Amino acid sequence: MAVSSDSILRFHQKIFANHPILELENGVSRIAVGAGGVSCSTRKLRSKARIGAKAVAEARVKGLESFKVNLDLGLDAVAEKELREKGFLGMRKTKLVCTIGPACCSLEDLERLARGGMNVARLNMCHNTKEWHRDVIKKIKRLNEEKGFCVSVMIDTEGSQIHVVDHGAPSSLKAEEGSVWVFTAQKFEGSLPFTIRANYEGFSEGIMVGDELIIDGGMASFQVVERMGNDLRCKCTDPGLLLPRAKLSFWRDGKLSHQGLPTISEKDWADIDFGISEGVDFVAVSFVNDAEPIKHLKNHISTKASRSIRVLAKIESLESLRKLEEIVEASDGIMVARGDLGVEVPLEQIPAVQEEITRICRQLNKPVIIASQLLESMVEYPTPTRAEVADVSEAVRQSADAMMLSGESAIGSYGEKALSVLRMVSNRMELQCHEENRQNALHQPCLGVSLPDRISEEICNSAVEMANNLGIDAIFVYTKHGEMASLLSRNRPNPPIFAFTDDNDARMALNLQWGVIPILVDLSDDMESNISKTTDLIKSKGMMKDGSSVLIVSDLTPSCATRTAFQSIQVKTIV
Ligand SMILES: Nc1ncnc2c1ncn2[C@@H]1O[C@H](COP(=O)(O)OP(=O)(O)O)[C@@H](O)[C@H]1O
Ligand SMILES: C=C(OP(=O)(O)O)C(=O)O
Ligand SMILES: [K+]
Ligand SMILES: [Mg+2]
Structure with missing residues (x-):
């Protein structure tokens, strides 16, 4: 379905009134789509139900x-939009x-x-x-x-996997039970019937008559019936589909034969x-x-x-x-x-x-x-x-x-x-976990070995507990390499973690961490100025309401010797 800017979307879905399972959001509008076609289990029936059901939702889609x-803020466009629309806790x-x-x-x-x-x-x-x-x-x-x-x-x-490079058809091929196929690494012109070319010269090394050849983890199976030089003649024992780049694995006595x-x-x-x-x-x-x-x-x-x-x-x-x-x-x-x-x-x-x-x-x-x-x-x-x-x-x-x-x-x-x-x-499941406060039940064992590492970890654990208990709107963390942000994330807090860093590599890596919104900013050794600069910026963009509460964790280390002195937790109400 192509959704163009400012188009009207019509959802042909049967709605089970109070049980929306998906909410599709586009721009400003929210469309609740119900559990359509629950009684139709096959794909054919599902698509029939889709066509036959009445239109129940319309929405103007903003592009x-x-x-x-x-x-200037270093906050990405998607996070900013989400924050404006849903507030901190909806991110x-x-x-x-x-x-x-x-x-x-x-x-x-x-x-x-x-x-x-x-x-x-x-x-x-x-x-x-x-x-x-x-x-x-x-x-x-x-x-x-x-x-x-x-x-x-x-x-x-790619790794050293063995896969089909040519099986003689543009899309999938059916292997019938009992049919005999040749697997080869030789290049050949055009296509040969019942011949499959593998990508790797040594694909048949160590393979013996009687070994099992499994296609794509079970789409079809063959048994090796003859070796012809480096080629293998194999008989289909479990019929199925051969896709153009299907993966091959050889098995003997329930174990993979290809190692090394x-x-x-x-x-x-x-x-x-x-x-x-x-x-x-x-x-x-x-x-x-x-x-x-x-x-x-x-x-x-x-x-x-x-x-x-x-x-x-x-x-x-x-x-x-x-x-x-x-x-x-x-x-x-x-x-x-x-x-x-x-x-x-x-x-x-x-x-x-x-x-x-x-x-x-x-x-x-x-x-x-x-x-x-x-x-x-x-x-x-x-x-x-x-x-x-x-x-x-x-x-x-x-x-x-x-x-x-x-x-x-x-x-x-x-x-x-x-x-x-x-x-x-x-969004839906996160909200549910949040309501059940499930994160609190998951206390994690201690990671750090050195005292400074253990201090960082304890600060993050306590910060998250505080944030959850106090119903804080957002956690701000000032971090060089992202370590503190990830220690906070490990505790899966209810509020989102805004990780301010001046290291772009750390920012891009934090993109993969649960609940962390990485933000690139210039940071100085003066923590108070970092805090006021970033909160002012977010506030001036209208992304933070008066009265929002922020828990601030800092871990900037201008000098290693005084490291612990720069780690702190503060709670601020934005006015
Ligand atoms: N860069 C690409 N160019 C062409 N086709 C691609 C590319 N990346 C993925 N695909 C297609 O998407 C399918 C699913 O991608 P993926 O799960 O990454 O690969 P695979 O199925 O090989 O493990 C692939 O089987 C392939 O058909
Ligand atoms: C993600 C996977 O790897 P690839 O797509 O490269 O096979 C997988 O096997 O699930
Ligand atoms: K891969
Ligand atoms: Mg894989």
Whole structure:
């Protein structure tokens, strides 16, 4: 559904009067959309219900005009708009990551996603050319500069995965039970019937007759019936679809047979150096099995890059679950990559695994992204399934730092709408958690070892407890590298955390942290002047009402020796 500026939207949805589950907001208007078509479970019936039901809501949709650039404050345009419209306590806490692909790569598309709340744009280096990725990165930086957005850029490595590069058809192919196919790494002209080309020369190394070949984690299965040099002849044992870039995994006696491929391949190193030179903010590493590649990459970045780039580890293998704590400790954040994780871990275990990873990240104070298939049906359809909404709600309830769209934004027709579903479901569940005051129940174990670190941590823990107990409107924190902001975020406070920093890298990294609104400002050693300057600015923009209460945490360290003296908590009522 294309929503143009100032158009009238008509929602053909059956409303179950008092049970709105989604609120789509566009500009000033609010449209409550009910649980339409609950009784229609199949996709066909759902779309029929959509067409047949009566129009129940109309709204005037406001476009970009209401966005003002507010570069002098260093607060991004989306946060500013949200603050004006919803007040401090209505600001969204869960961050949103969108995978950029052909369906959303024009400047206008990217602007719509930024306006819709995209905090981080993800580029999956598996796909497309460097030129294409460079162009997208440039567009995002341009939007940030010219339109006052604050969207960070993440590249995601391909890793040494084996996938189909050519299966002879433009879209999907059906493999019938008993049909025999040849898997090869040889290049060939045109297309050969029942022949599938894999991307990696050594794909069949160590594979034996009798091994099982699983496509895309279970879309279809084959058994290896013959080796012909490096090619494999395989018989389909479980029929299903072969997508154009389907992933291949080989299994023997219930275990993966392919091991020993490097986590960061030659191509990945080249992509990472490309990311460094293009000034990305995050590198997400695929198929991390232990802390070693993360440490290696962080070393590489610190010697090669002139600025700080955060390294995220993707948890998507059985092995990574065994080494989870060391991986979380070594990295700057985690992605629960449920797509590939579901290939190695039985599907029924994925929800518990997700919850456990999220818990450990919270304990160790690292941001965590829940990724893959959150709103998968929206790749094709304009409304999510009820089950998808439940999955998204659960990620928010677990207070994950961020949620990610993959195909929904990269190739789907409803990317912007999928983003609005994430936004609205987040708002709703966050409000519920807030009302139940659930955050208070989650006391976290102590992290710090040195006395100054323990002091910072205790200050942040106490600050959040105070803010919640006093019903404070907003927390302001003055932070150099973002550490204090993240320690506050770890406590999942009710009010939003405005993190003032003069370090742009810290600002872009904080974009991934729950409840933190990073703001770039010039800071001085004089804390009182920082506080009055920033509160005056926010007030003068009309974003803070008289009587608003702000809890202020400061941690600027002009000299290490006197560090603790500069840490403080103050409560201010704005007059
Ligand atoms: N940069 C891109 N160019 C073309 N297609 C892309 C790009 N990024 C993502 N896609 C498409 O979107 C789908 C979902 O993205 P993602 O989940 O990142 O990849 P994958 O399915 O390969 O793990 C991909 O399968 C691919 O078809
Ligand atoms: C996010 C994931 O990784 P990719 O899309 O790169 O396969 C995943 O496997 O869920
Ligand atoms: K990837
Ligand atoms: Mg993956």
